[in-house]
Amino acid sequence: MRRPTIIDVANSAGVSKSTVSLVLQGSTQVRPETRKLVHTAMKEIGYVYNRSAANLRSTGTALIGLVINDLTNPFFTEFATSLQMALGSRGYAVVLANTNEDPELQDQVVGAMLEHGVSALILSPAYGDVTNTLSAVKRAGIPLMQVLRQVESETGRFPFIAPDYAEGGRAATQYLIETGARNIAFVGGLDGAEVTQERLSGYISAMKDNHLQPIVKTGESSRSFGHEATVRLFKEHPACDAAVCFNDLVAFGMINACHETQAKIGTEFQIVGFDDIKEASECWPALSTVHCGVSEFGEQVADTVLLWLQDGVAPAQHARTTTRLVLRQTTKDMV
CATH class of the missing domain: 1.10.260.40 (lambda repressor-like DNA-binding domains)
Structure with missing residues (x-):
């Protein structure tokens, strides 16, 4: 409502x-x-x-807190940059903090931001207990929006917005199937994490619809894991002919492992990443990936939060933005 x-x-x-x-x-x-x-x-x-918004207008204080779970990941860095630029163009200063996937540090930085009078918070949360963080925000009475990841189900109070991860996973897998791949693996993503489950669900759905057996290798969302998983994958599943990766970093690790083993990327073994960070179009071979529109997403979040803060127009409790498959050199053309 x-x-x-x-x-x-x-x-x-x-x-x-x-x-x-x-x-x-x-x-x-x-x-x-x-x-x-x-x-x-x-x-x-x-x-x-909304007294905090009124105070903002009357005092000229224009601070918005942005808390990110992992700024070492280019996906989150690109989002933070886009959001900061969008808010800055509207006269708002962004107070930025990186929690390094630590919920206790998240409690601390959110508390500090509230003490310094931020008028709203945008949170890409660390996984774990967020009770203290959200209780502090409730007491402060300011808007908070969950982005990219959802850890709190009370979306009436803490709205959530993210790309449609499940559809992205499904589209990537279905394309690989249509190019002739039959032994497709899903690689990366922490087991049990909600974003992993969403991206994985799209993959599982496409595999089941085509009566194919899933091969799942979850783990860290890093280049090193992508490299390690590829080595194990080739040993344990020698017939594996394609992979949908949890993110582009995992895909880069797989590309490196394929170079080492001299596997022919894009023909013998296809790779699809997820996120479409800047490096995806610049690596060799250029990576096919699921585009999440992170720059546009940052601008949309900025517009949504400011409409909520300034005009009292609350966001939708749960919103998804579109994803699309971008084809480059790590995949075949459609059969």
């Missing part, structure tokens, strides 16, 4: 938006009967005054 705005209050009370603003500010210019009318309308439609 859409959150009521100041315009809704004005329409309900039969007064102007500026009159409602004066009432919210406690101005003595408004007659008592008009003030009562506005407060009655607020109660009837469920309008909640």
Whole structure:
């Protein structure tokens, strides 16, 4: 349900938006009967005054906190950069913190940001217990949006937005099948993590629809794991002819291992990454991958959070953005 705005209050009370603003500010210019009318309308439609946004407008403080789980991963760095630029162009300064996948550090940095008066928080969370983090945000009464990863199911209070990971995994797998691949592995991603499960679910769905047996090798989302997993994959599953990777970093590791073993990438063995970070188009051979539109995603998150903060228009509780498969040199042409 859409959150009521100041315009809704004005329409309900039969007064102007500026009159409602004066009432919210406690101005003595408004007659008592008009003030009562506005407060009655607020109660009837469920309008909640966003005092942090009002303070931002009156004091000129324009700080938004951005907490990222792993800035060493180029995917998250590209997102943070895009978001910071989008908010900066609108006059907002971004306070940025990297938690290095540590929920205790996440508690600390969020607490520090709240103490310094951020008006909203954007959180790409570390996996683990987020109770303390979210309790502190609730007490502060400011907006918080979960992005890229969801660790809290209370999306009415903490909305969530991310690319459609499951559809990306399905599209990548289906394409490989249509090029003739039959022994396709899914490689990388921490076992049990929600993002892994989503990307994996699309792969599993496509494999089952085509009556093919899944080969799953979960693990760290890193080049080193991609390299190590490829060596094991070739030993344990010599007929394996393609892989869908949890992310592009895993795919880069697989490419390196293929170079070492002289496996012919794109013909004998196909590789599809996930995320489409900048390096994907610059490595050799250039990596086919699932494009998540991370730059555009950052701009969309900025627009959504500012609309929520400034105008009281709450985001959808759960939103997905589109993904698409980008074909380069690590895959065959369609059969």
